[in-house]
Amino acid sequence: MQNVERTVVKPTSDVRLDKPRFNFSKLFVKLQTSIESFFLRKGYIFLFIGFLLGRALILAKLTPFSLPFFAAVFFIRRDRAPIALLGLVAGAATLSLGEAAFTFGTILLFLILFRVTGRWMKNEIKGLPLLVFFTILSMEMSKTAIVEGNLTVYGSAMAGIEAGLGLILGFIFLQSIPLLTVNKRRHSLKTEEIVCLIIMLASVMTGTIGWSLYDVSIEHVLSRYLVLVFAFVAGATMGSTVGVVTGLIFSLANLSSFFHMSLLAFAGLLGGLLKEGKKLGVAVGLLVATLLIGMYGETGEPIDKMLIETGVAILLFLLTPSSLTLRIAKYIPGTAEYSAEQQQYMRKMRDVTARRVAQFSNVFQALSKSFSTIEEQTEGEEPDRDLDYFLSNVTEKTCQTCFKKDHCWARNFNTTYEFMSDIMHELDHTGTISPKLSRDWDKHCTRSKKVNDIMQHQLTFYQANRKLKKQVQESRKLVANQLLGVSEVMGDFAKEIQRERENHHKQEEQILSALQEFGVEIENVDIYSLEQGNVDIDMTIPYCGGHGECEKLIAPMLSDILGETILVNSEECATIPSGVCQVTFRSAKAFAVMTGVAHAAKDGDLISGDSYSTIELGGGKYAIAISDGMGNGQRAHTESQETLKLLQQILQSGIEEKVAIKSVNSILALRTTDEIFSTLDLAMVDLQNASARFLKIGSTPSFIKRGSKIIKIQASNLPMGILQEFEVDVVSEQMKAGDLLIMMSDGVFEGPKHVENYDLWMKRKISELETNEPQAVADLIMEEVIRSRSGMIDDDMTVVVAKIDHNIPKWASIPVQSMLKEA
Numbered sequence: 001m002q003n004v005e006r007t008v009v010k011p012t013s014d015v016r017l018d019k020p021r022f023n024f025s026k027l028f029v030k031l032q033t034s035i036e037s038f039f040l041r042k043g044y045i046f047l048f049i050g051f052l053l054g055r056a057l058i059l060a061k062l063t064p065f066s067l068p069f070f071a072a073v074f075f076i077r078r079d080r081a082p083i084a085l086l087g088l089v090a091g092a093a094t095l096s097l098g099e100a101a102f103t104f105g106t107i108l109l110f111l112i113l114f115r116v117t118g119r120w121m122k123n124e125i126k127g128l129p130l131l132v133f134f135t136i137l138s139m140e141m142s143k144t145a146i147v148e149g150n151l152t153v154y155g156s157a158m159a160g161i162e163a164g165l166g167l168i169l170g171f172i173f174l175q176s177i178p179l180l181t182v183n184k185r186r187h188s189l190k191t192e193e194i195v196c197l198i199i200m201l202a203s204v205m206t207g208t209i210g211w212s213l214y215d216v217s218i219e220h221v222l223s224r225y226l227v228l229v230f231a232f233v234a235g236a237t238m239g240s241t242v243g244v245v246t247g248l249i250f251s252l253a254n255l256s257s258f259f260h261m262s263l264l265a266f267a268g269l270l271g272g273l274l275k276e277g278k279k280l281g282v283a284v285g286l287l288v289a290t291l292l293i294g295m296y297g298e299t300g301e302p303i304d305k306m307l308i309e310t311g312v313a314i315l316l317f318l319l320t321p322s323s324l325t326l327r328i329a330k331y332i333p334g335t336a337e338y339s340a341e342q343q344q345y346m347r348k349m350r351d352v353t354a355r356r357v358a359q360f361s362n363v364f365q366a367l368s369k370s371f372s373t374i375e376e377q378t379e380g381e382e383p384d385r386d387l388d389y390f391l392s393n394v395t396e397k398t399c400q401t402c403f404k405k406d407h408c409w410a411r412n413f414n415t416t417y418e419f420m421s422d423i424m425h426e427l428d429h430t431g432t433i434s435p436k437l438s439r440d441w442d443k444h445c446t447r448s449k450k451v452n453d454i455m456q457h458q459l460t461f462y463q464a465n466r467k468l469k470k471q472v473q474e475s476r477k478l479v480a481n482q483l484l485g486v487s488e489v490m491g492d493f494a495k496e497i498q499r500e501r502e503n504h505h506k507q508e509e510q511i512l513s514a515l516q517e518f519g520v521e522i523e524n525v526d527i528y529s530l531e532q533g534n535v536d537i538d539m540t541i542p543y544c545g546g547h548g549e550c551e552k553l554i555a556p557m558l559s560d561i562l563g564e565t566i567l568v569n570s571e572e573c574a575t576i577p578s579g580v581c582q583v584t585f586r587s588a589k590a591f592a593v594m595t596g597v598a599h600a601a602k603d604g605d606l607i608s609g610d611s612y613s614t615i616e617l618g619g620g621k622y623a624i625a626i627s628d629g630m631g632n633g634q635r636a637h638t639e640s641q642e643t644l645k646l647l648q649q650i651l652q653s654g655i656e657e658k659v660a661i662k663s664v665n666s667i668l669a670l671r672t673t674d675e676i677f678s679t680l681d682l683a684m685v686d687l688q689n690a691s692a693r694f695l696k697i698g699s700t701p702s703f704i705k706r707g708s709k710i711i712k713i714q715a716s717n718l719p720m721g722i723l724q725e726f727e728v729d730v731v732s733e734q735m736k737a738g739d740l741l742i743m744m745s746d747g748v749f750e751g752p753k754h755v756e757n758y759d760l761w762m763k764r765k766i767s768e769l770e771t772n773e774p775q776a777v778a779d780l781i782m783e784e785v786i787r788s789r790s791g792m793i794d795d796d797m798t799v800v801v802a803k804i805d806h807n808i809p810k811w812a813s814i815p816v817q818s819m820l821k822e823a
Helices: 024-041 044-054 066-076 078-093 097-117 124-148 153-180 191-208 218-234 236-253 259-273 275-296 303-319 322-329 336-379 382-397 405-411 413-429 435-444 448-497 505-518 549-562 633-652 657-670 758-767 774-788 816-822
Strands: 524-529 536-542 566-572 580-587 591-600 610-617 621-629 678-686 691-697 702-706 709-713 730-734 740-744 797-806
Touching: 044 066, 044 078, 044 191, 066 078, 066 097, 066 124, 066 153, 078 097, 097 124, 124 153, 153 191, 191 218, 191 236, 218 236, 218 259, 218 275, 218 303, 218 322, 236 259, 259 275, 275 303, 322 336, 336 448, 382 413, 382 448, 405 413, 413 435, 413 448, 435 448, 448 657, 505 524, 505 549, 536 549, 549 566, 549 580, 591 610, 591 621, 591 774, 610 633, 610 797, 621 633, 621 740, 621 797, 633 657, 633 678, 657 678, 657 691, 678 740, 678 797, 702 758, 709 730, 709 758, 740 774, 758 774, 774 797
Parallel strands: none
Antiparallel strands: 524 536, 536 580, 566 580, 591 797, 610 621, 621 678, 678 691, 691 730, 702 709, 702 740, 740 797
16 A cells, blocks of 8 residues: 655744634624614504504603604505504503503594594694694593593693693604605704604603613613714704703603703703713713712712613713714704715705706807818818809700700810800809900800800809808808807806815914904904915904995905905995994906096987997906997997997807807897998907907007007908908007007097098097096097097097006005004
């Protein structure tokens, strides 16, 4: 037999054997899901609550909980009403069989009355507690009359008290029962719903009165545990409220437990104040309250028993998983978890809105591309196709009946086609046929004169058709540009929606401390943006009496702290000394624009065909525009005013200037068949760097006066409203502080009489000005033009003068350091 050598390998200390680990978290989640499914989804929680409420007593003899609970379940979850009835009767049976029969009879009477009166109740929610009241009153008075033989005053009073309690509990249970159902649970609770829930929980716990385990009272343990949970979740206010409500209900159920209300309220207050210490801090609050009430209060119970009950409640509280307390906190307003839940919901809504806006932006972009694609596809095919259609119409009326048809089109197709194409092009461009081409064509065609006549006749249709197609193509381009502009605006808006307010808690505290150290009283500071040039700060300050502290003190101090000029953007002052003022501070623009306007109507009329507009747009831009309607009077005024109104609305939406002007042009051209046009002179000034963009549509030149230097701004475009393809000429110019921008209508530029060169005359008059005030400059130019015409006003005239200067706030020159020294 062969020996087999076996080698045994022993695991060394470096080798670790993986052992399966027990996952308690998964087990708890699975257990929690099973409990929720059993109690909430299947409705057995109504059996449990009904059992405890069925045996709950007030003043040791009143049982007002059973019928209100059943009525609320019957109204809200009628399918769970039999389960609730079974629990109530079973709970009442633990008191006595007579009490169980009385509970069942009360519920039966309620169902009969509901069946009879339900069709006449206009509002069942309000009518249900009233029905509970009359049912309990009828049953209690009948019970008193049967048991005592007659109806006494005491018996009637107790029946009225129990019926009144049933009425109140009916309203309470109608508020709290929906919180126990899965389908109707809300993400947040109202204050009255929280109070109703606490009352219901305390009422349920009264059903445990008399139960004890190893001489430990179950109701005391549960009530203290409930206070611990709410104090830990919602703080001192909610903890003390739960303690007072729970203690009051226990005191009504058992007068010997009146001291318990003080203990629970004190424990809720201390526990809530110590919630920063987590669960141990809240537990210490209950322990201290128990010791103080037990040692100095007349409780009638041994302190060691009270400490044991408190210890059991603390143990249950420490064993309560954090996921459960976090889940409860999400439903209570004022908690950090509730705020986080609301922020998450708002963030979700924001993201959904941003996605929808981005989708619309993509749709407009796709539509714009589709119009552009159609234009590109048809651009190269249209001329050849139109020529073929034109020649086919001509040959149909001439060559089809000619005996030389085969000779021309079968044997000499190219020659005939080239002849007719050349004739068509010459007639189209010059209106006549050259002599050489005419002679050659006469030699080639036996019906040359007839062909020429037909061709000249068809050419009018060809030209009209070509013009119409060109207009359609231009309209497509305009629509494509407008859709693209809208797409860009919506895309920017979607990005803007997704921007969140930055966290500036540290900066808020620093600004608040700095202002308070200086002696300025501030209640609250909210920073929304600290971006350079885009600072946005809200403040709440006490009533200042209209002394202008925000503008004179706070804004200069913020300017010194942030290193840039800050201004008061808006201010809502309190009207009474006890009120507060809401102030918004924003970054000041680097440059400011001051304007002056002078205008006059033709022949001194009241209505001018010119219109002007000066407006500060979003994004730190300032727009100056003049529009001159063709002609004079009301109609010209309407056209020019409508042009500026449309332009202003489109520019304010954020659409780029070129697209805005083309959009206005297409609207003006397509809305009427009358030949009424208007010019446009637009200047867009960036208030951060003073750069300017000039867009001129059929308008006169503008001038910039920089000291002794005069700069002319000119561009050439036809007036708006003529539907044709045109590119807007944009002239850019970097302006400087102190520059004067002078814009005018043609009535001013071409107004001087006996002047050959308007440019030189206007430059000379501007250079001779001795003032830099915009309004004075506008008045002087208007006066010079009218004087040159001997006081006659032959056309509508408008002059707009804008002065570009550094933006220096009124109180920005006060250094903060000097104010601190003086203080």
